[in-house]
Every structure is written in structure tokens, then in C-alpha cells.
Amino acid sequence: MGRDRLDTVSIANRGLNYGDGVFETMRVHRGALPLWPQHLARLREGAGRLGIAVPDVDFIEARIADMVSAVDAGVLKLLLTRGEGGRGYAPPADAVPTWMLSLQPLPEVLAGLRVHPCETRLSMQAALAGIKHCNRLEQVLGRAEAVRAGCDEGLMQDLAGNPVCATSANLLVLRDGRWRTPAVETCGVAGVLRAWLLAQDLVEVAAVPPEGLADADALALCNAVRGILPMRALGAREWSPHQATDELQARLAMAYPMFQHAGSKP
Amino acid sequence: MGRDRLDTVSIANRGLNYGDGVFETMRVHRGALPLWPQHLARLREGAGRLGIAVPDVDFIEARIADMVSAVDAGVLKLLLTRGEGGRGYAPPADAVPTWMLSLQPLPEVLAGLRVHPCETRLSMQAALAGIKHCNRLEQVLGRAEAVRAGCDEGLMQDLAGNPVCATSANLLVLRDGRWRTPAVETCGVAGVLRAWLLAQDLVEVAAVPPEGLADADALALCNAVRGILPMRALGAREWSPHQATDELQARLAMAYPMFQHAGSKP
Structure with a gap:
């Protein structure tokens, strides 16, 4: 289940075709994600509701640590889709979920x-x-x-x-x-x-x-x-x-x- | 605007992140798409409703012809997304739409x-x-x-x-x-x-x-x-x-x- 971080996905990915996935957008602070447990809980809830298996969390956490350990402040996005293919809308029984991480700068904080x-x-x-x-x-x-x-x-x-x-x-x-x-x-x-x-x-x-x-x-x-x-x-x-x-x-x-x-x- | 046919898209593509796009699934018959004008009209309507520019249609039609001219029967999917990036949900003012074609076999016809x-x-x-x-x-x-x-x-x-x-x-x-x-x-x-x-x-x-x-x-x-x-x-x-x-x-x-x-x- 664990894959390396992706920079591209196949055009057969169901996230691209149907928005068939869930995501989390998380604040990075001093090399960590202080709200990670809460984000993970919501990710599990959303994936469960859609019938998408959550890939190996230990592996995802290790990759997140690699990405953010040297980052003082930023935003990490985790995107999880049902994976590729299937005939039309029907979720393929054997779909391997795809997950992706991307790091973005912290947006400016507005006073009002x-x-x-x-x-x-x-x-x-x-x-x-x-x-x-x-x-x-x-x-x-x-x-x-x-x-x-x-x-x-x-x-x-x-x-x-x-x-x-x-x-x-x-x-x-x-x-x-x-x-x-x-x-x-x-x-x-x-x-x-x-x-x-x-x-x-x-x-x-x-x-x-x-x-x-x-x-x-x-x-x-x-x-x-x-x-x-x-x-x-x-x-x-x-x-x-x-x-x-x-x-x-x-x-x-x-x-x-x-x-x-x-x-x-x- | 015209790009070559894509097999992968960036994980920054807004189709993947938000389902920010439209598509058409079209019957191929003897090297052509008999309902193409109707599909194109709906694609334009959908893209217009979402504020996505429709790329150069002559170029798309030429690529479609390349793909289906030797195909007797099949299904061609055209997917058009708003393109990449932007900060969060806001559509980037300069987004270059992404379009993709994929050919699939004709599904079996069921009698009832x-x-x-x-x-x-x-x-x-x-x-x-x-x-x-x-x-x-x-x-x-x-x-x-x-x-x-x-x-x-x-x-x-x-x-x-x-x-x-x-x-x-x-x-x-x-x-x-x-x-x-x-x-x-x-x-x-x-x-x-x-x-x-x-x-x-x-x-x-x-x-x-x-x-x-x-x-x-x-x-x-x-x-x-x-x-x-x-x-x-x-x-x-x-x-x-x-x-x-x-x-x-x-x-x-x-x-x-x-x-x-x-x-x-x-």
C-alpha cells in the first residue's frame, strides 16, 4: 500500500475524474503537525464514508516527518484518492488508493x-x-x-x-x-x-x-x-x-x- | 493552449484536488464521433458555467481524429480541467486549462x-x-x-x-x-x-x-x-x-x- 510520494498521477486516477477522494490541509510548525491526530481522525472518517481504504499510516507518518522535519512554518496537504480506473463510476473492488503530499508556504495572516x-x-x-x-x-x-x-x-x-x-x-x-x-x-x-x-x-x-x-x-x-x-x-x-x-x-x-x-x- | 495528449497530470491539477473540470464520454463509430457537435456544445456550456476556457477546438479535433480514425467501435473520454494551482479554491486568473483524451473499449450491451x-x-x-x-x-x-x-x-x-x-x-x-x-x-x-x-x-x-x-x-x-x-x-x-x-x-x-x-x- 505504501508508495513513494507522487508528483504526478495517471489520467485514470479517480480523484481527477470524479473528485473521488478526501484531503487534509495542515499547519506545519517547527518541524511537526500539532493537529495531526485530529486531521487523521477526519481523514479516516471521510475515507470510511466513501469506502476508501486508508493506506499504511506508519508509512505516511514517516514520509510526512521526512518532508516537514526541517520546516519551521508552512502548510502540508495530504490528498487520498480511491486510486485508478474502474468502469465508469463503479468503484473497482481492487482499487489501490493513491496518496500524495505537497508542501506549501504559510499564507499571510490578515488582521481582519x-x-x-x-x-x-x-x-x-x-x-x-x-x-x-x-x-x-x-x-x-x-x-x-x-x-x-x-x-x-x-x-x-x-x-x-x-x-x-x-x-x-x-x-x-x-x-x-x-x-x-x-x-x-x-x-x-x-x-x-x-x-x-x-x-x-x-x-x-x-x-x-x-x-x-x-x-x-x-x-x-x-x-x-x-x-x-x-x-x-x-x-x-x-x-x-x-x-x-x-x-x-x-x-x-x-x-x-x-x-x-x-x-x-x- | 494546445498541448499534446497527457498520460499523467501534476498533483497540483485542480481536477484532482477539487473535481474542477468537465468531461464528455463519447461513442466512437467507424473512425468518427457521430455525436461530437452535441458533446462539444455541452462541453462549452459546462466550461462556461464554471468559467473554464475551452482550449483550441481545431487542435483538439485534430488529436481526436488521430486517436479514433482507425477505431471501429469504442468510447473516447475527453476531460477538461481548469489546470494547475491557485491558492486554495480561488481559480487562478492565469490558469491554463488541461485537457486529456483516453480511449476505452465499448461496454457490452445488455438486453435488459x-x-x-x-x-x-x-x-x-x-x-x-x-x-x-x-x-x-x-x-x-x-x-x-x-x-x-x-x-x-x-x-x-x-x-x-x-x-x-x-x-x-x-x-x-x-x-x-x-x-x-x-x-x-x-x-x-x-x-x-x-x-x-x-x-x-x-x-x-x-x-x-x-x-x-x-x-x-x-x-x-x-x-x-x-x-x-x-x-x-x-x-x-x-x-x-x-x-x-x-x-x-x-x-x-x-x-x-x-x-x-x-x-x-x-
Whole structure:
């Protein structure tokens, strides 16, 4: 099962043809992946949901160590597909999964995000919700909208108009002194950092209605690469920096020093 | 824009990472693609919807001719992705689309299909419905169900339970002497052969309610590789061969002799 790291894949790869795979995008910090156990758990969950075997984890971990041991800061992407071939959509019984690693530079950390309310909606699909699969055209279309609007990110709603998440981050909404995040049972991704915030009881899952953002006290986004990022604007609505966001960032940085940054401070 | 035919792609290809592309699966007959104009039209529609530039068509056509001129019968797949890279989901402004051709043998023609009613539903996404994009996990899951059930194909419903199409074919339903096919405005693929049948007024678009299949006079599937295929069974419900299906196959074979086959005849 263990293969050497790939730089190319066959055009028969099912990841290329059908998005038939899952991935993780992970922060590298001082030669390691501090959130690796959580990423691995989600990878297993996603692969299990799709019926893709997870290759030898010891071997993958050894290759990851080779790649990141000398890296101070960066992003490592792990992509796992069902492998090659099969006649049409039917997964081949004997498919050998393909996995790939690629190292990318750390993106710049923005002090406050300008977020575009996307017109592209997230469809409801319980079989795929939560996992980080490779069918990402909705996110591609949403992010393209955000870029056209000159924004840093795009906020996506479900078909009923309820805010769910950004194209590549989960949504945190502060109301009445509590941070809330929408459920991801029918669409959206169950982010690794979102899961940590929930487990620490710093955030709770709660429905956010369509009108539930404009009058929020503060909004933030979170993901496992950039940590917690305050939102400065959603469309025309703007927010000032909020102490609760600073405090949430500080709690995270205590557990994971890689997320220590100037944050929302002016 | 024109590149030589590829056998591998970079792991940075957006088709592999996000299913960010479209494809066509086309019947080769006596060294040509009789339905090429229709496939090209749908490819342009899909690429346009996703904002992917269609590479030089003259060059693609020349390469297709090279590949199929000596082929009597087969299937040619054309895959077009947005190309490589970009930071996350945002489509790179300067992306050079990647296109690939691959030749496959003609699948066997079955005299009557056994079809499994899939539990996996088709989500509703108007931005992606109708086009043949590469986000196909729903079809992969549906087809896997069909294989597990020992069936030839799987029938997929929308979230409301309305039958839409098979995993890789459109659905034709005979009632009151008229062939009907469900709309593909919110999910499903606008098949090339379905479009031809509609243009010939041999089939009409009509809603098919959840209970609208069990009491149909006949059911068939159609796609551009295998033509019109009668359904023999859907789950436990079975149908005998129907003259109207033979007649529809005969009309198709008159226009496209490549689809001449024994069909539903015993």
C-alpha cells in the first residue's frame, strides 16, 4: 500500500475524474503537525464514508516527518484518492488508493477579513456533509465570487439561506456573550479547529438564521491553517474589533502557540 | 493552449484536488464521433458555467481524429480541467486549462437492465445541474450501491424522492403512450442522447413523482455510449419487453446506425 510520494498521477486516477477522494490541509510548525491526530481522525472518517481504504499510516507518518522535519512554518496537504480506473463510476473492488503530499508556504495572516456573501449556495447532502472530500466546485464558485468582489473570503449559505461556513473556514458568531457555529450535518465541513473549540466548550453548535449575522456582536472564521480570524466586514456591514475575539484567539494560542499572532488587535 | 495528449497530470491539477473540470464520454463509430457537435456544445456550456476556457477546438479535433480514425467501435473520454494551482479554491486568473483524451473499449450491451433504487440522493444545485462536471461522488456512491445489489445500474432520486436519472444515464418513462423524462434543472445531467430525443419530439420533459415508476408501462435508460436500454427490473418490480421501446430504439438507429442492436428483443 505504501508508495513513494507522487508528483504526478495517471489520467485514470479517480480523484481527477470524479473528485473521488478526501484531503487534509495542515499547519506545519517547527518541524511537526500539532493537529495531526485530529486531521487523521477526519481523514479516516471521510475515507470510511466513501469506502476508501486508508493506506499504511506508519508509512505516511514517516514520509510526512521526512518532508516537514526541517520546516519551521508552512502548510502540508495530504490528498487520498480511491486510486485508478474502474468502469465508469463503479468503484473497482481492487482499487489501490493513491496518496500524495505537497508542501506549501504559510499564507499571510490578515488582521481582519472582508467577507463576501456568496450567491452560490451549498447543496444539502448528508452522505457527504462534514467530511473533507474532493467535490469542491461549490467552494470554487463561491471563492471566485469573493475574489471578483475584492474580498478575502466568501460566506456560503444553505438552500434555505442559513449561513453555514466560509469557502475554506468555519463560521463563529458571537451573540449574548456566547460563540456559536452552525451545524454541518447536511452541508459544510466539520473543521478540525471548530471541533477543538467545541470540545473546549468555547463555542457551541446553534442554528444561525438568515438574519442572524447582521446583528451579531462579532463574527470570526476559523481553520486549521490560519487559526481564528476576525471578520471586519460582511458585504456592506462592518464590525469593530471585539475583545471576545482576542480572548478566543488567546485561548487557542495557549494550547497551540503556532496560532499566536497580532490577530484583531489594531 | 494546445498541448499534446497527457498520460499523467501534476498533483497540483485542480481536477484532482477539487473535481474542477468537465468531461464528455463519447461513442466512437467507424473512425468518427457521430455525436461530437452535441458533446462539444455541452462541453462549452459546462466550461462556461464554471468559467473554464475551452482550449483550441481545431487542435483538439485534430488529436481526436488521430486517436479514433482507425477505431471501429469504442468510447473516447475527453476531460477538461481548469489546470494547475491557485491558492486554495480561488481559480487562478492565469490558469491554463488541461485537457486529456483516453480511449476505452465499448461496454457490452445488455438486453435488459436490472436497476437498483439507490438510497443515495441527488442534492439540488442549480449552478451545477445539467452539466457534466467532475464532482461525481453522488454517482460513485450510487453506483457502488447498485453493484452491491448485483444490479447493472442505480436509479437516483432527488431529495424529495422524485426519480431523476440513473448514475450514468437519463431516465425514460412510458405512460399513456408517451415517453417522458424528468427535468434536470436542479440536479442530474442533460444527456446528449436525451437532448436528441427531446428535439425529435420522441420524448417530453415531465415531472415523475416518487410513485410514478411502479405503474409505468415501460422504463428505459439512455446515454450517448449505449443508446437506449430497456429496463427489465427496478428493485423487485419487473417489466416485460415493450414494443414502444423497440420502436424508440429503431428511430434512434435510423439516425445513428451505431446504436443498432438486438435491444429488448427476446
